[in-house]
Amino acid sequence: MYRIVSFIIIFSFVGVMLYFHQQNSHISASNLHEQHHQTTIEIPSRYPLPTITGTIIQDPTGSWLLKIETTNFSFTPEKVGSTTTSYYEGHAHLYINGEKINRLYGNYYNIESLKTGTHYIKVTLNTNNHHTLSYGGEEISFEKKVIVS
Helix, strand or coil: CHHHHHHHHHHHHHHHHHHHHHHHHHHHHHHHHHHHHCCEEECCCCCCCCEEEEEEEECCCCCEEEEEEEECCEECHHHCCCCCCCCCEEEEEEEECCEEEEEECCCEEEEECCCCEEEEEEEEEECCCCCEEEECCEECEEEEEEEEC
8 A cells, every 4th residue: 555655655755746847847938939930130232122911891791801011022832941031022021019929931821810809910921941031120110000899
């Protein structure tokens, strides 16, 4: 009986320790992942400037359709993670109310439904290695406020 109780206590202790170790490593990895995505890269003034514009409309089903248009920039999903920096290709990052929602690899994205209230939508242009493109110290991005009643 003593061995069974000892086994249960030790097994429980080891299980709890492994759980907390795993949670700590996920938090650390998540923080590193977010720091990686917050890096910006300045486009030198001698290069043509990529631009982004967009529209957000609600379709009859209640979903919100984001359409972005770029100049001097191409979406290259097949090159994501490349270490070669290009100012003219990559992907976009979609943020809603400051929270990163997804990567975009093309001109259209279905946001689905938005809750009642004010939402701030931002789309940044990013290199294949996830650096946010900037010029003159400002991110190259599209921003729109959407009010849902």
